[in-house]
Amino acid sequence: MKPMDLTAAELGRAIKEKQTTAMEAMQAVFEVIGKREESLNCYVTVDREAAFQRAEEVQKRIDRGELTGPLAGVPVAVKDNLCTKGMRTTCSSRILGNFVPSYTAEAVVKLEEAGAVIIGKTNMDEFAMGSTTETSAFGPTRNPWNEAYVPGGSSGGSAAAVAAGECFMALGSDTGGSIRQPASFCGIVGMKPTYGTVSRYGLIAYGSSLDQIGPLCRDVTDCAAMLEVISSHDAKDSTSIAREDTDFTAALTGDTAGLRIGIPRAYFAEGLAPAVRERVLAAAEVLRERGAIVEEFDLDLVQYAIPAYYTIASAEASSNLERFDGIKYGYRSGETEGLHKMYKKTRSEGFGEEVKRRIMLGSFVLSSGYYDAYYLKALRVKALIRQAFDAAFSAFDLILGPAAPTTAPLLGESLQDPIKMYLGDIYTVAVNxxxxxxxxxPCGLDNTGLPVGMQLIGNCFEEKKLLRAAFAYEKARGAFAACREEA
Amino acid sequence: MANIISEETIEYVGILAKLELSDEEKKQARKDMARMLDYIDQLNELDTEGVEPMSHVFSVENVLRRDVVTGGDMRDALLANAPEEKDGMFVVPRTFE
Structure with missing residues (x-):
């Protein structure tokens, strides 16, 4: 049996049944890393020695019957904006290039408690700002389906690693689509939970009111299993919500009878690639055949989500990234003539172009004289967008649409025109x-052989409905072609 | 409505954001910000009179805890990341003459 052919849940079961071990699984992962990592660049940091050592410890605890969960012994990857004690955490930025945290993010602690084994830290757009993983200070990640293309972003390293078999599952973070869009571009399953479901403690903040950690996985079953493990009420995150319905794997029934699914007309308007439209509508048809009631409807305010999002996210980013000043950790400029000069030099040399662009925009929209016109205006529009979704969910259980208007763009195509890149977030940002x-x-391939993703959106706390529909669709669809090389 | 970002505005934003930009970067930043604000201005098409700004999706209440130390003494671990340290303290450039 080859571990690499298994999903994470299947691997966990095989380890429990002594058909394989945590070390063998890790060995299989490192064989793929050996073959593909040099060109794909999924990881910023890999700690081979620690990974094998920890796999061995976990295996012992499995053998002793101490670890019995479904993810025990499974090799996982973690996005590099989640703090890991003793393991470098960079946010793919020069300014944190040498930062070694003194504590571990709560979501990662939960994974480790469940017996998952951390392989390393995955590449991302710098501070999660970008949609292609090209703004990383450590070079872009390539799409494993076709290395001429980007994997999406900002969790592009996590998505590419899962798709290529450089891990079995991965953690990402999603502020405006940063899990769902790369999952779509890489042909895997990605989920952004309801805000507050997963503790943000130890997640290096971008837009705190929008950031949420979530799973990137090979299939829906793995996604439910991982979400079940990382969901928690955490006193260390004051926005964390106490939920009792986090037994997400219980939702994998395959039953979609009577589920009301709405398709927003504006999600299929101008700007959507024909192949994406066709595959996503075909997926909706599959759900209809399985008993769901699928109807078109008008979702209000769709075009206002992006300008509202970039105003709010940039404002929060300018405040959150104020802490990177070269004093307590991270990069400090060599030119340190005076404290203020040092701050400015450190930040100007430490941050990349896209990060500076958003910090400046955020500083502007929060500045005296513009705060009301821009920042408060965006927060008012946010309230209206929320009302539009409330209205939609009074008629429907779920909303169905594409994850992105196109499949993955070519490397080097996106960064010249920031606004054009931002427009690619049209179907994802409103959710945040x-x-x-x-x-x-994943719901098909386009004519160049790149994956297309269907997105399902649920009302707050209705992950189980999402997983139910996603699982039913996946079962009907059958196995999705993998892009993993024979290990 | 086309926004024009003046040199003074970019200087001011640079101070707020604690960024030092080259002349070339300033020129680009003025252009980028004007374009982005033009784009954001479409929010003005919406009448938001009487709509409360929504900073948080759920109603959040203050989360309080007792002011007690739980993390233990991590001085050395924290100082290990410092660009410069001396005698258990962070060293910063001279702040006054």
């Missing part, structure tokens, strides 16, 4: 503004 859960599931 409204705090909703969303999942993307």
């Amino acid at each position: 503004l409204a705090g909703l859960p969303g999942i993307t599931v």
